[in-house]
Amino acid sequence: MRGLGVGLVYWSALQPLFGSGDAEVLELEPQTLWTKSWTSSRPCYRLNEALFDSIAVLPQPKLIHGVGQPLGGSVDDPLEYAPLLRQMLDRLNPAWVSEHLSFNRTRRQSGVSECGFLLPPAQTPAAVRVAAENIARYGRALGRPVAFETGVNYFRSAPADLRDGKFFAEVAETADCGILLDLHNLWCNERNGRQSVQSALLQLPLDRVWEIHFAGGRSLDGYWLDAHSGEIPPAILDVAAEIIPRLKNVGALIFEILPEHLETIGLDGVQRQLEALRQLWSLRTNTEILVRCPAARSMKPSAADIAQVRAWEIALMNALEGAPGESFKSDPGIGIMRRLISDFRSASLTRGMRFTITALLAALGAEQTELLLSTYLRSTAPDSFVAVESLHFARFLSRRPELIASIPYLAEVLRFEKALLSATLYGSTTELHWSTDPTLLLAELEVGRLPRHLPNTPSRMTIAQ
């Protein structure tokens, strides 16, 4: 097949660049179009079909980049996802599908626990076999060639670990799959004290690189973060210029930026990144590339392999949750990862319960609100879906009637947002009673102000699916 070109991970804010043709390839993170739903007999994922339709009709060739069922862990998603993903693949017909070589859940005695973040897997021969089997299963379920993304890792390397490049290479060779080379992730790893980019690239089987991700990041507490927050650092473009002529099968160069950071560089800035990628694209030596499903069967992991990988996952999760233990005790990466997870979960609550969070901040101030959020985060397991995390917080707040009664209008705002979440997740119907004009109240909250007294204009509202 011919290489696809340069493109972007899709967000609606980037739509003009797909409309203009500046982005030649559209990469979709399919789970961003999914909600969790409990409206049928068992929990399931549900696709926003109309939004999906609006993306599917765009003329660019599509790639699918999963963010919900990473391939590096000991336990698969307990919710059925393959049929929905296949439905999307049938429509978009991507040349390959990619996912992260990470884990975001594990199995403990109490059942499957979500991590609330993509976490790096153990880098051992056992983890290679576990990941290779996951990749093979994922590819069979989807009927497409699979590439895994070379991940970011904020923890220190252990002496017994396979080095980053060696680990990626062994997974790719064992699974007989493709590699999505995320150069910004490798650069983060180098800047944060792990293997250098050059050294990692020397260990990779370069003919397996089907795609490259580019992004910008930012620093926090001495770490360089894979924040997808701006322009591609020049050092990464230099590395790409060196390596691309040696990649026989690279089929797409994709720039990633989160929509909340778009205003930092603007659409003009994104166009400049695409132009830089087009220059890199011209350095390829092959226009025809080979992307394929695995020819060989992967090596099955043993029960001992799975147990070893799971033990490492549980140790990492325990350390992140603050449980006492020797593992990771002196690793400063635990601190930064706790901060990232906490801010990620707080961001989810801000998205799903913007008006409630604003009312809390305006009434309690930053310190008390952060203390309240911290109590919630410690007491409640995370969920990567905004609606689920937000409904958990709504229930947490509902168990604090004195707090709610002490803040003007909080009870009404909370009931309103909780009703929207319940309708989305459970199909529930809720009747609300407003004491005042909700548009006046919400407009005040939108500008960061909690009103004390609004005119008394009672009304009723029903929220349903």
Next chain:
Amino acid sequence: MNRFDEVALNPQPLPPRVRVMVSHDVAFDLKKMQKVTASVLDRLGCAGCHSGHILDFLVIRDFVVNPKTLDVNEVMPGTGF
């Protein structure tokens, strides 16, 4: 309130659809309510690739509470943010 007497705001134009219904005689701005509700419903899915730093709470915190004085920001009408 009889369901047939209600106005459906349909804040989420794309399915899966959550409906918000109010009686005909409400005094508030239905279009504004529709916009506000849609803005919440639009962001309830999976948050996307997340291996970096997601800032939504920090942004809204500094929007509502002045980080220098820790005072709740008082916004004068018309100045906006």
